[in-house]
Amino acid sequence: MRLTGISAAFDRRxxxxxxxxxxxxxxxxxxxxALLILTLDWARAHGRPVLSLTVDHQLQPASAAWTxxxxxxxxDLGANALSLAWTGDKPTAGLSAAARRARHALLxxxxxxxxxxxxxxxxxxxxxxxAAAMRAEGSTVSDPRDWSPSPVWPEGRDVFLLRPLLDQRRSDLRDFLRERGETWLDDPANDDPRSARARARRSLAATGAPAAEPARRAPPIFEGDPVGVIALPRDAAAAHLAAACLCAAGTERPPRxxxxxxxxxxxxxxxxFTATLAGARIEAGPDAVRFHRDAGESARGGLAxxxxxxxxxxxxxxxxxxxxxKAAVTVRALKGLAASLSKAQRAAxxxxxxxxxxxLPALALASGGVVCPMLGGPALAVSEGVRIRALFLDRFRAATGLIDQECVT
Structure with a gap:
């Protein structure tokens, strides 16, 4: 059986x-x-290695053997392969969500x-x-996208997810595997009626083709500054405003x-107006809205x-x-430390x-000095090789579709 469109998805991304x-x-x-076999076929044609990652959630007695x-x-198929384990105590409530986050973080x-x-x-x-059936029953599960940044933060920084099989039916993939003489594992959790997904799967077993993937919004026009500012037009799409809150605040969940x-x-x-939302400070001016980190979060356990x-x-x-x-360093919020900066940095x-x-991040050095690396200047010489990278601008680009291929940086 020939599966169509998958090679084009690889070529595109x-x-x-x-x-x-x-x-x-x-x-x-x-x-x-099926995905691993198809990926290996494409990768061999282009001289690229493939790394298979298997997560043992340690929730089933047989999970270690399955892994x-x-x-x-x-x-055996030709991939490099690693096993990963979700260790430690498991929550008694919200287990599915916790397992999903742990899996994405490990991967x-x-x-x-x-x-x-x-x-x-x-x-x-x-x-x-x-997913659509689950949402109809009140779930907040989102639609899987063909290309998206990893949903966990900061573990998922710089990692993108590609789902090239979103137009393929599960039954067709199994026909493809049978023709190749392959066998696979069936997780009994997929048939557990206590699972919302298992119930949805059972109710949809005989339905027709799925609805089309939701249309993508055009990427936003925005301005950003490494000191922690993201600016958007006031008429920006709601999803882009939510992403700006998320990235400016450095959190994992956008406002909804x-x-x-x-x-x-x-x-x-x-x-x-000026407001706070999801850890972000929002300043709405006449033509634009600016998002910063809310420094008041320190009173609620943020900016640790x-x-x-x-x-x-x-x-x-x-x-x-x-x-x-070369030396140990402690990173702190600049709040309350500005007077300890050098004269040049205070001016900046x-x-x-x-x-x-x-x-802003401030470095409390072992020597007793304080340096803010985002302000530059000669004071950085005393930081003894400290390197810093602002993550939120690239994260915003990724979240809003401005980075849509592996080769785009």
Whole structure:
């Protein structure tokens, strides 16, 4: 059986000239097995390695054996293969959501550690249908997209998800596998009536073709500044406003529902206002709306210190990736520390938007000095090789479709 459109999806999103591995989330089930085989076919034609990643959620007695079988199967097919485990105590409530987050975090961390920028997942047209059925019953599950940034943060930074099977029916993928003489694992959880997805799957077993994938919005026109500012026109799409809140605040969940609707209504009305939402400070001017990190979050547990050992890398406040130099360093919010900056840095701070100043990262050095790396100047010489990267602008580009291929940076 010939599956159409999949090679075009690979060609559209992946970089044939890259030599980075292509990561594939492989459960051992039929959908992910078909994806792994198809990915290996494309990768061999372009000289690229494939890394299969299997997550053991440790929720079933047989999960360890299933994971070993999946890893062996992937290696027999010609992929490099790793197993990942969700260890530790499991929540008694919200288990499905917690397992989903843990899975995405493990996959993203392993992909990034291997140098992979793209992680392929085996969602199908049936998954889109099931998601729609679940939403009709009150679930908030979203539609899987063919291309999107990893949903976990900061573990998923720089990792994109590609789902090239979204136009394929599950039954066709199994016919494809049978013709190749392949067998696959069937997770009994897929038939557990306590699962909303299993119920949706059962109710849709005999339905026809799924609805078309939702249309994509045009990417936004925006301005950004590494000191922590994202600016959009007042008439920006609601999804882009939500993404700006998310990225400026460095959080994982964008605002939704009534709170987002109220923000949109206020902007459309022409009102000039300042507000906070989902960790972001919002300043609505006559022509544009600007998003900053809300420095007041420190009173609610945000903007926490980050201690880094020599040459250690960490993400501070979800917005800046920082690598220590030869000496240990502690990253703190600049709030309350500006008087300890050098004269040159204090002068540079005055040119920074007032609302962004207090939430800038400051380095408390072992020598007792304080340096704000985003302000530049000769004071950085005392930071002894500290490297810093602002994450929120690229994150916003990824979230709004401005980065839509592996080779786009």
């Amino acid at each position: 992946l970089d044939p000239a890259s030599r980075a591995p292509i990561a594939v989330g492989f459960s051992g089930g039929g959908d992910s097995l 070993r079988e999946a890893v062996t199967h992937a290696r 993203a961390q392993a992909a990034r550690a291997a140098g992979a920028r793209v992680l392929l997942l085996g969602h199908t047209a049936d998954d889109r249908m099931e 529902g009534e709170r987002l609707e109220r923000l949109v209504a206020r902007l459309r009305s022409g009102e000039l 210190d980050l201690a880094l050992g020599p040459h250690e890398t960490g993400v501070w406040d979800g917005r800046y990736e920082i690598t220590a130099g 701070l005055k040119a920074t938007p007032a609302a962004a100043r207090q939430a």
